[in-house]
Amino acid sequence: MNEDGSDLVQITESPGFEGYPVWSPDGTKLAFQSVVAGESEVITLDPETGETVNLTHTPGFEDVPSWSPDGSQLAFYRVGEDWEIFRVDADGANQVNLTNHPALDAFPSWSPLGPIAFYSNRDGDWEIYVMEPDGSNVRRLTHSPGFDAYPSFSRDGSKILFHSHRLSGEEGGGDIFIMDADGSNQRPLIVSPGEDSDPCWCSASDRFVFSSDRDGDYEIFIVNIDGSGLTQLTHNTVSDIEPDCWEPGH
Ligand SMILES: [Ca+2]
Ligand SMILES: [Ca+2]
Ligand SMILES: [Ca+2]
Ligand SMILES: [Ca+2]
DSSP states (O other): OOTTSOSOOOOOOOSSOOEEEEEOTTSSOEEEEEEETTEEEEEEEOTTTOOEEESOOSSSEEEEEEEOTTSSEEEEEEESSSEEEEEEETTSOOOEESOOOSSBEEEEEEOTTSOEEEEEOTTSSOEEEEEOTTSOSOEEOOOOSSOEEEEEEOTTSSEEEEEEOTTTTTTSOOEEEEEETTSOSOEEEEOOSSOEEEEEEOSSSSEEEEEEOTTSSOEEEEEETTSOSOEEOOOSSSOOOSOOOOOTTO
């Protein structure tokens, strides 16, 4: 799909649900959630060759892959009795549980500078955290009552986009916020009465995509990092969610 919403191409053809596509840093592979033999897995696809690699192979539900800066590993999270964040080599080997905590830990976003952001309810409320790629040195970044979730690192690693209900309350439609990578300077960026969610930084510019149900069903939007230039990319009556932004020439 081009940035103006034209040229929508279906890349994957599988009977299972396909979710949360993300391109590798060099743009050669796509990672996403898919159903393989009745089980939800995270897989990678080389669109040139059609080759796929199943990274998970478990009865659990895995989703939200995020590539390491050099493309050699991915993080994802697994929903089971507990939710945990794992790291795995891009060939599916050496799966490591990074969070290993009785609370719910979800939605990894791997910074180009190294750390991995995620959200968790380990302190009794939903907050955003970062940790090193080996799971050490967990730091809490948000301290706000209500749902704080879905972190997405900027392409230079200096900032984190995230979803928060701190303005809307638990029943209202949450909004999109931005903060510095150390948790400072938290401020609202996209605020509407609808649910504004799933922010995802574009790979090659200071823009990001997000989903919003401000018109009654979910559509995908793209916007400059200062909140200007808001453009709606999808126009239909079905739900368009979990956007990833791929810009040609990167
Ligand atoms: Ca699975
Ligand atoms: Ca956990
Ligand atoms: Ca919170
Ligand atoms: Ca909102």
